[in-house]
Amino acid sequence: MKSVAVIVGSAFTEELHADLELSHQEIITPWGKQELYQITNLHRPAYLLFRHGIPHQILPNQINYRAQARALKEVNCGALMVTSSVGILDAKLPLYSPLLVTDLIMLENRLPDGSTCTMFVTPEAQQGHLVLNEGLFSKTLTQQVYNLAPDLISSMEKEVIFAYVGGPRGKTAAENRMWYQLGASVNSMTLAPEVVLANELEIPCVGLVVGHKYSLPGKETSEDHQGVKESLVNSRSSMEKIIIEFLKKASEVPFKNQIFRFADK
Template identity: 25%
Template sequence: MTKTIAIIGGTGLTEPKQLQVISAHDVQTPYGSTSAPILEGEMAGYRVLFLARHGHPHRIPPHQVNYRANMWALQKLYATDIVSVNAVGSIAIDAMPTRALVLPDQIIDYTWGRIHTYYQGDLEAVKHVDLSFPYSESLRDLLAQAAHHAGKSIVNGAVYGVTQGPRLETAAEIVRMERDGCDIVGMTGMPEAALARELQLNYASLALVVNPAAGKSNSVITLKEIQTALDAGMTDVRDVIAQAIRLFYED
């Protein structure tokens, strides 16, 4: 089977500047519309799919993203491996400061009300997938190598706490999450990882820290500061992705 890599761009990455777009696919799914047309193109001569998770322009909040349609459509276009870009806050601020790149290896899901499975209403068809290790080890290793080739430092291993959004967390919620073992916090890591596992897709997160979590700095979090970190950090993200695509197809 021919392998194909797909990138899901999050906040700060709604368009792939390095991608030479060949076509845009409006995929019809049993679960409704995708967040945006899926772009198919070439990067360094290799086939790449790209989907803007929040739409293009950015308009869909994290709790209203149609995660099932997005993942199903990527598989329909023959994606085998998916790199999800996630903007996150840092709980372990000393180890993962603002602008740090992080490869999480675990998830704690605090979301609610999101349709998080393809097995809805047909109990005879239910498969209880194993999510002990929610991310693909091979894809995480590839991203770690890509960061090295791009000359970027990356934190390899972290627990990603996924919250409902769209509001940021309270300081007390962050204290609870820290007790639970979370290192970073964001709003889009689930149910993507679980849906990818149900579809038997390799899936990994490339997370960018854009702010200290609530109560982890001496000042209030401002959207201006988050945007500044996004603008600066996404350059590093793009460099790592470019190397990852090259390594993925040259392997």
């Protein structure tokens, strides 16, 4: 049986849920060490990855995205949920209500250090081109997550386009206007590299986000320090139940994209 995993962000700590028993693991990868937390009291293998560490100490530009992806592959992940607290650019989308991501805008396919966002850095037998037959977000897994908690997730009828904007600084009003004009519904400093790299390792992904502020031009939410902390707490409470349901009940799905390898005969 393949495992399931969830990547959680700034809104979460190891006290995600009192009923979950977490066991800390260190996975050694060619890209360095990565911490995972296995949930030991479920009937199936399930993992949490805290992208900012415990306690929160890793900024978005400091995340070792390749080590993350490889560690999830090492634990045989067959279904990955990537979460994020986001700024909302579409006035029709509500705050603090979980949304399923349908597509991604990542203008430059690069990691924060400037290198290409790929697992295929040096020539190797398994390298290839990621061909998006289905898109970066698995439609089958996205539907599965919606079915787990239809009363908690906003309607799937509306597209939610995620724009990746590398941190650690916030976006200017002019930048938010640009993202909105490009068709983005929400934006954040993470999620995109994780989804791209997981797909290169043939791990199906679903994106679950929640708006903790409006970044909509003319409706920007105040970003004082206390306001940011409070908004993250509010976003956590609305996502926690879905994450728990996913860890308990989600199942692996077929990978419908393709790694096109010239070496394949």
